[in-house]
Amino acid sequence: MDVVSPELNSLLPDEIMDTEDIEDVPHSQPGTTGVHSEPSDDASVPMETDTPMASENVSLCLATSTATTKTTDSVTGTSVTTSGLQKLTTPFTISPANRQIILNKVASQASEAAKSAGNPPQVIKQDGQKLLVTAIGKSGQPIVLQLPHTGSKPGVSQTAGDTKSQAPQFKVVTIGGRSDLKPVVGNQVTTLQTQQLKTVQIAKKTPASSAAPIKFIITKTVNSKGISPQTSVPPVITGRVLTQSSPVMPPRTITLSEPHNTNLQSIPGKKIAISPLKTPSKVTVVSVASPTSSASQKSVALPVNVALGQQILTVQQSTSVSPVKVATSQSTTQNIKPVAVGGVGGSQFKTIIPLATQPNVQQIQVPGSRFHYVRLVTATTASSTGQPSGPSTSSIQTAKPMVVSTAAVRMSVPVVPAQTMKQVAPKPLTSGPQVVTTTQTQQRLIMPATPLPQIQPNFTNLPPGTVLTPAPGGGNVGYAVVPAQYVTQIQQPPFVTLASSSSFSASTGIQTQARLPLNGLSAAETTSRPRKPCNCTKSQCLKLYCDCFANGEFCNNCNCNNCFNNLEHETERLKAIKTCLDRNPEAFKPKIGKGKEGESDRRHSKGCNCKRSGCLKNYCECYEAKIMCSSICKCIGCKNFEESPERKTLMHLADAAEVRVQQQTAAKTKLSSQISDLLMRTTPVISSGSGRLPYTFVTKEVLEATCECLLEQAKKAEQTHQPQVEAERMILEEFGHCLMRIISSAGKAKSDCASINC
């Protein structure tokens, strides 16, 4: 089954498919098209980790053997032991000069073919800070991981230690083949194998602000479908994990780890997720920087965080055999052997990239399913509750890094929980590892879990933030595109994903989240304000009347009746999507976009058609989006233009109201804070003695004084020769006086405290 069909690839939204500034990657090779692999086919997933300034190269060539393999760093002599992994046919090398990890899963047959074709098995070497992720291929089509070769001929890998200054690099996520890919200057992608390959690309340029743009290129090479998994011919996987690090701060630690037990079958989160941003903005790249703090320190994790917008690209591939294990051996046989490269510095890793697969395995698979998937997790959705379930995920949660120790380099790939990156405080792109995300809310589109080519929507128009997931019970076939948010919601057992833990995003502040306006709404608005629940009654939430559906989201906590906008009705939903797209290919695209070139103002893509509202009420989509009506609007009596006095008045009123609200909120907050502070200071005194204030004053001193008073009364009675009965009475009376004084003092103190608190 196709995880992502070629059609899908070709139809991916421009935001995703923007290939400018990326290398020209051969998206398909002769004979590749039409190749349909069985769901059980395994695909090799190469991963590249590249640290531009890194000095180490690690090269792994993996065979399909499951035997434990121990590799020795050719440079540093560091050995890497893999357990349950495919046999390493080539030494695991770490090049101090490049600090690169090269993982090459070599299919003997494939490698032979490659050699014969003049493309020897490639040992990926440093190629600047670039990572191209080519992941999703047509069903049956192998995924080709391609490594960019800067300024080099195809098949010619750069020499290790190439430390030349790199041009601004872009992080590129390539998903799906696309014929119109634009070549990237100075970067060439060489197909590793002559076998049928399909390259899907999702490219996004990193924000210009990033001093060191990163380009991630992952080319997945898969054997031809003819090769059965049982065949001894292993696929060749060559990949690099490119870690972006600041030029002055080369990454020093590479951590590779796998979940101890990835029982994918038990993970309901099986899905193919593509979560492009809803925003029209281009796919954002997750930049990873080396820790800025310790230049001398040599431990920098190699992050393979690829994000689209505010999303992190998760590439997982399940295999029957642990594909790659670096560093410590793992006793458990894992279906998925993701290699996670985490962000540097915080040791918070967010990216898991499964490297090894069996021959004919599809490139991206969801644990527990035969789907290979790429998941892009939005920042907002990343807050997801999804966590690894079962034993397989335990390791992930613990994020135990596998460390490959070398004299010069430590490699660690901690597996992190599928949590997410939520709100991340913006951070300068130039500092430290970064995840560039956009706050565009998740536009998500649900696709059928079953192969429905005939009704397959035009993915070009799918709302960003789309997540592909296998339908429940859908087995190996079909996929569904579901909202990432919804995925996290419905995904009781978390799946292994490349996502930053909440702690990472929150505490480390490594991530930078670019907040882009969504349909006229500020990032803050889009992120802080949840979508309003719909109230659809007749549309079944399968028409654009429904805001949820229109935004590509599942209905969640809505008040709708007879809702079909959910996974249970994915077939109907897909049909509805198809219908909408047939009617309007732009149906799921943001209505608010940039105006004409050169115009900075946003504008409605279609313009409004208001007649009675004067375009000054929320009936008007332009006004609702807080934008001016434009020439394309067909409104009558429009007052929503710059000089409109009515509009200005409304704006002033709105601003004033907003200011008042803010002031009130601030006042309440301040008052509450002050009260809390007072309580904090006074509570201990009052509450001590279990809140029974009088006893608070029965201190040792009070007791002693009381006793002295009683003794004094006793002496007085003795001196006056009072009878015993009278003496006892005098003592008791004195005791009563003492108690009264104590109580009186306590009551006075309590009233004082109360007055203070008020």
Place this chain on the structure above:
DNA sequence: GAGTTTGAAACT
């Protein structure tokens, strides 16, 4: 909360 108004979406 019920009813009305409104304009986009859907339909013809």
Place this chain on the structure above:
DNA sequence: CAGTTTCAAACTC
């Protein structure tokens, strides 16, 4: 493409 109907959100009371 225009006119009409349907629909759900926005709005009013």
